[in-house]
Amino acid sequence: MTGTSLADGGVQRAIARRRFLDLAFQALALLILILALGSLIALITDVWRDGFSRLSWDFLTGFPSRRAANAGIWHALSGSMLVILVTGTLAVPIGVASAIYLEEYSRRNLMARIIEINITNLAAVPSIIYGLLGLGLFVRAMGMGRSVLAGASTLALLVLPVIILSTREALRAVPPSIREGSYALGATKWQTVWYQVLPIALPGILTGMILALSRAIGETAPLISIGALTFVAFAPDGLWSPFTVLPIQIFNWVSRPQVEFQANAAAGILVLLALLLTMNAAAIWLRDHYQKKLS
Amino acid sequence: MKRFEPLIEWALLLCALLSIGTTAGIILVLTIETFAFLREVPVTDFLFGTNWTPLFATPSFGVLPLVAGTVMVSAIAMAVALPMGLLSAVYLSEYAPLGVRRMVKPILEILAGVPTVVYGYFALLFVTPLLQQVLPGLAGFNALSPGIVMGIMILPLVSSLSEDAMQAVPRGLREGAYALGATKMQTSLRVVLPAAFSGITAACILAASRAIGETMIVAIAAGQQPRLTANPLVPIETMTAYIVQVSLGDTPQGTLEYRTIFAVGMLLFLGTFMLNLVSAWLRARFREEYS
Amino acid sequence: MSDPATRLTALGALASRSSQHQHPPVDRPVKIHAESLNFSYGSTRALTDISIRIHPNVVTAFIGPSGCGKSTFLRTLNRMNDIIPGTRVEGKVLIDGTDIYGPGIDVVALRRRVGMVFQKSNPFPKSIFDNIAYGLRINGMAGTRSELAERVEESLRQAALWDEVKDRLQTSALAMSGGQQQRLCIARALAVRPDILLMDEPASALDPIATQRIEELVYDLKKTYTIVIVTHNMQQAARVSDFTAFFWLGRLVEYDRTDKMFTAPAEKVTEDYVTGRFG
Known part of the structure; x- marks a missing residue:
């Protein structure tokens, strides 16, 4: 060379x-x-x-105890599941409706711009601030107390921007030619959205929904600041029941100096991670399953 | 059906307006309680005082120690996440073969999806003991370990947003550099990075905002001792950790102690809000440049 | 004579005496009557002073180079442009004597009467049956289950598709060939019983055999419907249409019987275009 x-x-x-x-x-x-x-x-x-x-069956189905070896997480696990169920029921319809408005109806005017900027901004507000909002608004002003409903409402506001953003993404992916085809047959806007656009966007919307809820299920800070009690020793029995959730129980155990309780925290984390993994796997499955079906 | 069309549109608009309501609610709740707080504590004492002991018998409400704690942990996190995130973004965007990208991106997504309470556990019970073997002076609660773990947590954010920005740089610019005989590294560092600068800056600011607002890692692993120090080896307290500390106790509504968390929350909200606005503005400018 | 500058001068001359060639010298009933129609996107003028009378039960072809406004004009006839923000229409379009841009006009009802087939076939990602039934259902025309099935069959027969798909009505429309998909879209438009059918380059994405089938279909359908077809293919216009309108730079340059347009056009630009000297 x-x-x-x-x-x-x-x-x-x-x-x-x-x-x-x-x-x-x-x-x-x-x-x-x-x-x-x-x-x-x-x-x-x-x-x-x-x-x-x-990890054992007794751990999954047991209740808190002063003795680490006897403690279980059923109260927190059922609390998490109920809270997420209510969160989803509140946030998904409102989030999807907002996204439909912004993507299909709004006339790209000043108000739409303001709503959009506002949503982007809300998505980056620290979660503990939502906790303070929930404390001031739901727990105190609206008198919900430290209930499942107050917690779920707080989390619903928290995940709303995420659901709106992912739903808009899914709606944008629906080809405009489908909308034109529907309008050309004499369909109204809502008929077009309901019968044509939404079914096509559904897998994308569901995927976004699951990811948003899996974020909510791991949230700790906002629920602590609305005062979700860490020593609740029973499974919640309704919307007005006091409650605790998995991450708060984990936090509670981590904060104890005894190694035995820290082992409980680790076991709780394993359960939480397994829950998240299941939800994410479901999201991926949905995405792949419907992608194949559509193409 | 057609009669309902306007009704439907109004209902949808109402839902979209709820997000405006959320912002208004946050500002309202924080403002009301903060004003009530400032009626009893002079604003200068709050903003510039160097002692934060609101729960003591003779309380003092200087927020600077909390601000300092927040800034220190966030700075450590950024010191970890920025170089690592940028390098991995450059690698993923400019170097990595498709197979590596396909493998690495989901892993980064998993890192971003791990609940913060889990990172807190990791910081307190894994990273701190590990660091103590190297730094014997490290306390059980400290700023260093949660800072590092927080850095790992926000790394995916820095990496994926920066990568998006770099991907948006037109191919023509890269090809121009290669045609002049530049290596990949020269192209990446001297052409692509500067071209994507505003997008990358936006990503970093967003990451900083996330670090400042992060709660559980510091609540678990940084301690509850507000102090004005630059030493990352001793226990400190951040603004977010303070809010958690008060929320865990049984502070009655309407007391001054109860209001402190809203005053601190207001400060936190304003700080992150500014950062988010700057980040959004930079992103919008970047998008205009390349579309 | 065919360089752009000369043609532009010719157009200037045309603009001043435009009405002269804007309707063929025939005495026939009028189905669609556009009167001094202007159309703009934001600040861009796309159509200028279009006046035309389109006759029932014939095929009228719109030809012209890309961007001449022929598709835009077609889309003003069922107000499809309404869904694009920032568009503005001046002038009148009368269908059976009623101004479709007049007050109190229900756009949705208008679009049922004026069907449309698009350049790229756009079947809904549903079964063949549901594609046809959709328009009937949303317009409240579905009736009983058997009436619906009957109407679907009838539409598919009209679109010459029945024999090919009768055994797989419940399979996805996306599994059909391109030509079949386009005929499905025609069947879908026919199902809601329009009396006008607008076709926007319906065969431009199809192979010659599929194109031929669409053209035969158009020929059959004109007995029942008023058909307006946009095409960039002059042979196609010559084959399928009875009347042809030539658009250029957002204006209607010439409109006449198809045989006359292709053999003895009045305007030099038209001749240049139909003989392939530009476009």
């Missing part, structure tokens, strides 16, 4: 140096990705090592 007419020694050395830097850069980037991946693995193995031995 040396002595070719294309480049003299100086240029060649510069090229070699650049090559080396290029490789070093790639190696560094890969190292960082491995580090990120490594911390995920460390997190999971750590939790697994600490908590796996505590």
Whole structure:
């Protein structure tokens, strides 16, 4: 290679140096990705090592106890599931309706712009601020107390922007030619939206919904600040019942100095992660299943 | 059916307006309680006081220690997330073969989806003991460990938003650089990064806002001792952790202690709100540049 | 004579004496009557001073180079442009004597009467049966189950599709070939019993055999319907239409019997276009 007419020694050395830097850069980037991946693995193995031995049927169906070895999480698990159910019932219809308005009806005027900017902004407001809103509005002003309904309402406001944004995305993916075809047959706007656009967008909407609810199920801070009690020792029996949720129970156990309770926290985390994994898997399955069906 | 059309449109609009109502509600609730708080505590004492002991018998309401704690943890988080996130974004956008991208992106998504209480556990019971082996002076509660873990948590945000910005840079710019004999690294660092600068800055500001508002990691692993210090090895308290601390206790409504959490919340809201606005503005400018 | 500058001068001359060639010298009933129609998107003028009389039970073809306004004009006839924000219409379009832009006009009812088939076939991602039944259901024309089935069959027969799909009415419309999909869209439009059928380059995405079937279909349908077809294919216009209108730069340049348009056009620009000198 040396002595070719294309480049003299100086240029060649510069090229070699650049090559080396290029490789070093790639190696560094890969190292960082491995580090990120490594911390995920460390997190999971750590939790697994600490908590796996505590997992049992009794743990899942048991109630809190002063003795760590007897404590279970049924009260928190059922609380989480009820709260998420109510959150979804409140947030999904309103979120989907908002998205339909913004995507299909609004005339791109000033008001639509303001609503859009506002939603983007709400999506980035810290979750604990929603907790303060829930405390001031639902718990105090509306007199709901520290109930399931107050907690679910707070979480519904929290996930609303997420549902609106993902639903708009799904609606935007429906080809305009479908809408035209429907209008050309004499369909009204709502008929077009209801019979043609929504069914096509449904898998996308559901996927977004599941992801939004799986965010809600892991939320701790807003429920703590509305005062979801950490020492509730029973499963909630209705909308007005006091409640606790899985993340709060985990937080409660982590804060204890005894190693036994920390093992309970780890086991609780495993249950929470399993719940999240199931929800995400459902979202992915939905997306793939319907994508195949449509194409 | 046709008679109902206007009705339907109104109902949909009403739902869309609820989001405006949410913002209004947040501002209203925070403002009312903050004003009630400021009637008893002078605003200068609150903003510039260096002692935060609202639950003591002789209370003092200087918020600076909480602000300092928040800034320190967030700064540590950004020091972790920024270089790592940017490098991984450059790698994913410019270098990584399709197979690697397909594998790495879901993993980053999982990292972003882990509940914060789990990160808190990880910081307190894994990272802190690990760091203590290297830094013997590290307290059980400290700013360093939650800061690092928070950095890992916001890394996916920095990485994926920056990558989106880099992907939006037109191919022509890259090809121009390659045609001049630039290596991939030179192209990435000197052409693509500057071109995507405003988009990347927007991503970083959004990440900073997320770090400032993050609650559970610091509530679990940073401690509950508001102090004005630059030492990341000792227990501190952030604004968010303070709100949690009071919420866990049984502070009666209408007391000054109860109102402190709204005053602190107001500060937190205003801070993150500014950052979000700047980020949205930068993003809009970036989108205009390349569309 | 065919360079753009000369043609523009010719157009200037045309504009001043435009009404001269805007309706063929025949005494026939009128189905659609547009009168000095202007149309704009925001601040861009897309159609200028269009006046035309379209006759029932014949095929009228709109021809002209891309961007000449022929599709835009077609879409003003069932107010399809209404769904695009920022559009403005001046002038009148009378269908059976009623101004469709007049006050009190129900756009939805108008679109049922004036059916439309699009350039790219757009079947709904549903079964073949449901595609046809959709228009009937939303317009309250479904009737009983057997009446609905009858109406679906009739529409499919009219669109010459029945024999090909009668055994798989419940399968997805997306599994059909391109030509079949387009005929399904025609059947879908016919199901709601319109009396006018607008077709926006219905065969432009199809192969020659599928195109031929659509053209035969158009020929059959004109006994029952008033058909307006936009096409960029001049042979197609010559084959299927009775009358032809030539659009250029947002104006209607010439409108006459198809045989006359293709053999002895009055305007030089028309001749240049139909003989393939530009476009």
